[in-house]
Amino acid sequence: MALEKAAELVSGSGYVVALVGAGLSAESGIPTFRGTGGLWTRVGEPSMNGYEQFLRDPIRWWEHQLDPGADPARTEFREAIDSAEPNAGHYALVRMERLGILKMTITQNVDNLHVRAGVANLVEIHGNRTKVRCIGCEMRWLRESFDYAKLPPLCPDCGSLVKGDTVMFGEPIPPSVIDACFRETALCDCMIVCGTSATVFPAASFPRMVKENGGTLIEANPNPTPLSESADVVLRGPTGEYLPELVNRLERL
Ligand code: APR
Numbered sequence: 001m002a003l004e005k006a007a008e009l010v011s012g013s014g015y016v017v018a019l020v021g022a023g024l025s026a027e028s029g030i031p032t033f034r035g036t037g038g039l040w041t042r043v044g045e046p047s048m049n050g051y052e053q054f055l056r057d058p059i060r061w062w063e064h065q066l067d068p069g070a071d072p073a074r075t076e077f078r079e080a081i082d083s084a085e086p087n088a089g090h091y092a093l094v095r096m097e098r099l100g101i102l103k104m105t106i107t108q109n110v111d112n113l114h115v116r117a118g119v120a121n122l123v124e125i126h127g128n129r130t131k132v133r134c135i136g137c138e139m140r141w142l143r144e145s146f147d148y149a150k151l152p153p154l155c156p157d158c159g160s161l162v163k164g165d166t167v168m169f170g171e172p173i174p175p176s177v178i179d180a181c182f183r184e185t186a187l188c189d190c191m192i193v194c195g196t197s198a199t200v201f202p203a204a205s206f207p208r209m210v211k212e213n214g215g216t217l218i219e220a221n222p223n224p225t226p227l228s229e230s231a232d233v234v235l236r237g238p239t240g241e242y243l244p245e246l247v248n249r250l251e252r253l
Pocket residue numbers: 020021022023024026027032033034035038108109126194195196197198199200220221222223225237238239240
């Protein structure tokens with residue numbers, strides 16, 4: 001059975017890493033982006049040059065950011081995230097980490113639910129919506145702790161522009177973050193791919209790199225993805241159901 005095989009692979013590996021997508025937070029009530037009911041499916045993909053617009057007119061970008069009613073299409077997404085709680089999938093990853101099995105979680109999600117579930121080792125490749133970041137030195141602050149009296153906010157350390165920590169389309173992944181992702185992927189001999197359509201790069205390249213290095217892939221997703229063919233085990237269902245079951249088996253080994 002798939003869960004038994006997955007538990008065997010995981011327990012026989014030395015450096016397990018989880019790659020997480022929006023699907024892990026779906027059972028927390030946060031819509032995914034693609035597929036049926038996805039946010040982009042309904043309101044259309046955001047502009048691919050959001051970051052360029054920010055650099056061109058950071059004051060206007062911040063005025064839009066600080067105006068809650070500015071973007072009704074995304075209000076629903078914001079409200080869903082604000083009222084979301086971590087679900088059994090988030091807690092299963094924390095249990096796996098506390099067993100000493102899961103070494104790192106690389107998440108594409110910006111909803112802060114891994115942090116609230118108590119994860120210790122986390123790389124947020126697309127940032128965290130509760131934070132702001134200096135685009136020069138990568139210093140981060142909690143969003144509400146920064147002063148927006150004067151726009152655009154500038155880094156008190158290096159003077160560069162400060163923006164939301166969430167990585168925008170067209171924005172380079174912050175160097176320290178992308179370095180951490182490639183370092184963890186190079187160490188990984190078993191990647192558990194949880195709830196991602198595996199279509200956005202560079203995150204989607206990490207499982208492929210693990211396979212190329214001779215590692216194994218476990219996919220947990222109710223739907224097939226471009227990775228399904230090369231996965232060693234497919235847990236074809238919701239992460240909120242499969243991940244806790246997987247950890248139950250690991251705890252019994
Ligand atoms: N459990 C596990 N997976 C699920 C569940 C669930 N309960 N429900 C849906 N899924 C799966 C879908 O089948 C889909 O494969 O979650 C995946 C969500 O895919 P996307 O919406 O494309 O989200 P993601 O892969 O995280 O997108 C990557 O794209 O828009 C950018 O920055 C954004 O981080 C995001 C990136």
